[in-house]
Amino acid sequence: MRVSTANSYDNTVSLLARRQAELAQMQENLATGKRVLKPSDDPVAATLSETAQNRLSRTQSDLRSLETARTSLQQAESGLAESGELIQKVRELLVSAGNATFGPSEREDIARQLEGLREQLIGVANLKDNAGRTLFGGLGGAATPFVDLYSASGNGVQFEGQRGQAAAGNTSLPQTLDGNAIWMRVPEGNGSFTLSLDPSNTGGVSTSVGEVTNPGALTGADYRIDFADVAGVMQYTVTNLITAASNPMPGQTGVPYTSGMTIAFDGQSLQMSGPPAAGDRINLVPAGRTDIFSVVQDAVSALRYTGANDSAHRTQELARTMTELDAGHDRVLLARGRAGEWLNRADSLDTLLEDRSVDLKTEQSRLEDLDLVKGISDFQTQQLGLEAALKSYAQVQRLSLFQMIN
Structure with a gap:
């Protein structure tokens, strides 16, 4: 089968164009990294x-x-x-x-x-x-x-x-x-209950902030401490306003008062100081x-x-x-x-x-x-191959029968 010279040239030109495009792509890769x-x-x-x-x-x-x-x-x-x-x-x-x-x-x-x-x-x-x-x-x-x-x-x-x-x-x-x-x-207050003096008090009694002595005994109830003068003796009475209504607490009724004394009931205690007057009150309520x-x-x-x-x-x-x-x-x-x-x-x-x-x-x-070292090496190899192909193509293209006759 014979291959025409024109077809051979066309294939060569197409190959050279493809190699040149590959070289341009490699150059773009090198430029962008x-x-x-x-x-x-x-x-x-x-x-x-x-x-x-x-x-x-x-x-x-x-x-x-x-x-x-x-x-x-x-x-x-x-x-x-x-x-x-x-x-x-x-x-x-x-x-x-x-x-x-x-x-x-x-x-x-x-x-x-x-x-x-x-x-x-x-x-x-x-x-x-x-x-x-x-x-x-x-x-x-x-x-x-x-x-x-x-x-x-x-x-x-x-x-x-x-x-x-x-x-x-x-x-x-x-x-x-x-x-x-x-x-x-x-x-x-102290985090568990709050003590306050009744606004109607006329005496000088006051209390500490109080403390919890037995958390398990706390009732969460309101209490009132009342002072009364009985036969010239100042006494106090503690009343649980919820569970005992108006009934005083056992053991905390009519107790003689002395300044600086500490009293305890239902898992809580407080110290009272100063001279109270008859009718004075101290209120104890759960802390909010x-x-x-x-x-x-x-x-x-x-x-x-x-x-x-x-x-x-x-x-x-x-x-x-x-x-x-x-x-x-x-x-x-x-x-x-x-x-x-x-x-x-x-x-x-x-x-x-x-x-x-x-x-x-x-x-x-x-x-x-891109691996720049490998990329540069491949680019130079591709460039060298393209240059060799172009030179050889130029030499082959000049061959003809007339040159041989001459």
Whole structure:
């Protein structure tokens, strides 16, 4: 079978064009540093590379979210530290307010300082982060979560946010804290029960904050301690207002009173001091919850209290507010410790996500990138082969019968 010269030339030109296209492709790979520029170059590698790219995008998104949460937590931790310092200043003022030599002017000066610290506490509770989100608004719901309604007709500070906070995830942390749990859930009294003097008292009796001696014996009932003068002897009687109705408790009826004595009943005890007057009363009720702002305001009200038993009332109320203030401070310290733990976790998560990003970038590079040493070698080999083919084709193309005749 004969092959025509024209057909041979056409095949050679087609082969040279294909080799030149391959050389151009190799040159493009060298210029970009990529082995896979389109899915058709290597379908398997392209698919795996796209998967790695998607995972890398999610990881980088998690890193940005983590950095935002870390910034918010740092600002929240700083706010909690400031809150703790303010509460400590309040405590120092309450200690100084117990000075028996202070008169109305000194007590009024302390009351004004306490009001200023209370306002600062509210300001801390309403702090916002760099993005304008409240740091202690819980799950959100209010631009100003703590609203001060204290007035003649108001009822103190109210929490207008949503209680609770977002849970920490495997790669995320909450960006806001539950301010309601930090400042609005302070145990009243000693945490189990609260002692207070009846407003009608005229004597000077007061009590300690009391303590629980046997938790299993607590009844959760309301009690009243009444004082009476019987034949010149001051006596007290304890009445359980729920289970005993108006009947005095056995063993706590008509007991002679002496200042500084400690009494115990139904798993709880308290110390009574000062001279009572006939008809005076002490009330004991199960502890509820109050807020740190009301605690400070109660101390202010106690310092400004005027009445027949103002000294005993101040002693009683300042002792109670001091105990509640310490309980509130403990909750702030607990929240600050939790924020610190989350910041430590943020550092660990940051390291984990950064390492994951490096691994994904390495995997993507292994799938897509070109081995430059091998690529340059292949390019030079291809270039040399193309040049040789072009030269040989040029020599063959000049061959003809007329050249042989001549």
